[in-house]
Amino acid sequence: MTVADYVNLWASETTFESPTMPARAQAWIAGMKATLALPLCARRDVPRMSGRFPVSIYAPSNSAPSWENADLCEYLASHGYVVLASPCMGAEAREMTLDLPGIDAQARDIAFLIDFANTLPNTDVTAVAAIGFSWGGLANVFAAARDGRLRALICLDGSLRSSPGLVQKAADVQPERMTIPLLSVAQGQWTPEDQDRWWSQYPEHAGPSVLNAWTHGDLVSVYMLGLSHMEHSAMYQRNEDAWQKVLHVYGQKRADYGRVDGIVGYAWIARYALQFLNAYLKGDAAAMTFLKTEPSRNGAPRHFIASSYRAAVPLDDAR
16 A cells, blocks of 8 residues: 555545545645655455454544545554454534544544444454544543543543533533543643634633543653654655645744654554553553653653553542
8 A cells, every 4th residue: 555545545535436536636646746655564455364453443634635634543453353444524514624523423424434444354352442633532431431432532632622522511421431542642732822722713622621630540651752643643754735735834943853853753652552452451461561661761762751650540449
């Protein structure tokens, strides 16, 4: 598979009968022109391995295609996970809406993919995780609150940090009652001032911290100090136009962190995701040790990543 092979999936995103590249894809294709011919690691139509494997559902960011993090998905597949993803679509149109109907639609898509995984001969649906980037990192929290088949969550700079008010508005999503483990990977540059600016634009998204309430499931927090929000996606990193927006329009890159730091940081996102899934879906003791060890002792560059591990308090022990 090349980058172009993934990008071309856009044409059949909403129909298989008459594939047509949507207009919204043209800007992406132009921005990724220099990398379209680059090969990734996946191969088409290879035989399935025998046995059953844990499942990872990937939920993309706001209105993004299913393949926005193809590198991460391929990496997990290469380590023994069946990975499924679908586009981020709204409740009534292709574009996502940043509201409860929109997030409910993506949460239902996650449930649909778990149902689909159950039809495959090589999946272990007793070991299912949901990984979400940005908006997808809020939809997977909603999905987990409603679907007991999910055993672990990964949020990549998830909107559970920027839009906790939507969680507060959903009566059936109660992070203070959730007991599954959560890995929160986040840019380390989200300041109180950033938060206030966002919430002044979207006041309905303001609310109490989801992560602070997550006390009855293990919480692993990883702060990628050198990454911007958009660099949590491999395909955004390849998009030259998006990169220029990060640098000059959005102002997300700060201090003296540069593009190479984003690439290095993405590799560490993949490592943490794999170790988290190995720990909680495969019961790997060495992976659990990795999660509890400070990043530089795991081989990460010094002054680059901050992490913490907070063990769950059983619900029966809650005061």
